[in-house]
Amino acid sequence: MQAYPAVESQQTKWIRNLRGERNPVSPASGCAALHETESLGDGQFVNANVVFPVNSECPFTCVMCDLWKNTLAGPTPGGFVVRQIAKALAALPRAQWIKIYNAGSFFDFHAIPLADYRAIAELLQDYERVIVECHPAFVDERVLAFRDLLPGRLEVAMGLETVHETTLKLLNKRCNLTQLESAARWLGEHSIDLRLFVIVRPPFQQENEALTWGLRSLEFANDLNACATILIPARAGNGAMEELQKRDLFTPPHIKTVEYLLQAGLEMNKSRVYVDTWSPSWRLTCSCDEARVVRIQEMNSCQAITPAISCDVCNSSLEYI
Numbered sequence: 001m002q003a004y005p006a007v008e009s010q011q012t013k014w015i016r017n018l019r020g021e022r023n024p025v026s027p028a029s030g031c032a033a034l035h036e037t038e039s040l041g042d043g044q045f046v047n048a049n050v051v052f053p054v055n056s057e058c059p060f061t062c063v064m065c066d067l068w069k070n071t072l073a074g075p076t077p078g079g080f081v082v083r084q085i086a087k088a089l090a091a092l093p094r095a096q097w098i099k100i101y102n103a104g105s106f107f108d109f110h111a112i113p114l115a116d117y118r119a120i121a122e123l124l125q126d127y128e129r130v131i132v133e134c135h136p137a138f139v140d141e142r143v144l145a146f147r148d149l150l151p152g153r154l155e156v157a158m159g160l161e162t163v164h165e166t167t168l169k170l171l172n173k174r175c176n177l178t179q180l181e182s183a184a185r186w187l188g189e190h191s192i193d194l195r196l197f198v199i200v201r202p203p204f205q206q207e208n209e210a211l212t213w214g215l216r217s218l219e220f221a222n223d224l225n226a227c228a229t230i231l232i233p234a235r236a237g238n239g240a241m242e243e244l245q246k247r248d249l250f251t252p253p254h255i256k257t258v259e260y261l262l263q264a265g266l267e268m269n270k271s272r273v274y275v276d277t278w279s280p281s282w283r284l285t286c287s288c289d290e291a292r293v294v295r296i297q298e299m300n301s302c303q304a305i306t307p308a309i310s311c312d313v314c315n316s317s318l319e320y321i
């Protein structure tokens with residue numbers, strides 16, 4: 001297998017060659033969904049329903065992405081996403097917010113046809129806030145078409161990933177910081193809120209770089225007025241990440257890096273900051289690390305800094321980097 005290409009035009013082929021099979025999708029089976037609580041800080045919480053509709057694959061091929069596993073090989077049939085959301089919501093309790101994470105971009109017409117917007121919006125009339133994910137390339141007038149169908153507030157979640165431009169190019173994200181910033185400002189000008197995803201220790205970064213660039217990414221998210229920033233520990237599981245791991249180009253972040261960045265983000269006191277704990281991939285190296293996992297969950301849920309964990313074995317320091 002050739003070395004990981006530095007040129008974006010060759011990265012897609014390298015990444016796709018390492019993929020396994022998609023998960024089987026039955027049109028009748030509905031989609032994954034869950035009910036969760038999101039902390040707003042100061043003891044305030046909201047309930048949120050989260051649905052993960054299956055649709056056609058995202059046109060991009062980011063090296064760290066495993067979302068393609070739950071996508072269709074072909075275009076999304078009309079009404080397909082509507083039926084999945086309706087079925088999922090029928091089985092979920094009432095909630096104030098809804099997050100629709102469709103393994104790509106909500107505003108990509110190949111994933112969700114424009115003709116389905118109205119029917120989807122009709123299912124969301126009782127929600128105070130609707131959160132959808134989207135690559136900056138699809139942030140344009142179509143977002144307004146959907147916003148205008150909702151009584152609630154629209155929030156768009158975008159992957160900032162990292163502000164380290166060289167890493168961003170190597171991720172094959174096909175979006176530079178200027179493009180992301182432009183999409184973020186456009187959303188703000190149209191009264192649409194912004195949520196950003198930041199990867200903790202993406203591939204091609206060492207642990208010390210993950211701390212430095214993680215901090216700068218949090219600062220950048222604040223500059224863009226993100227209302228929430230989600231720290232996602234990088235994980236293997238898509239073929240390409242395992243190959244990079246073999247070549248020492250990827251290592252999952254240490255739990256202390258994740259904990260440090262969450263605390264630092266909360267100390268900035270600008271946006272809400274959470275660690276994504278849905279599929280934890282962090283490295284644990286000391287008996288105190290389980291307490292750090294609990295501390296991360298606590299800080300997630302109170303949006304405040306809880307007492308630090310002390311440990312005589314590892315000195316609780318960042319010397320591991």
Ligand code: SF4
Nearest residue numbers: 058060061062065104
């Ligand atoms: S833009 Fe998002 S969904 Fe598309 S490949 Fe990249 S990470 Fe995956």
Ligand SMILES: [Zn+2]
Nearest residue numbers: 286288311314
């Ligand atoms: Zn320890």
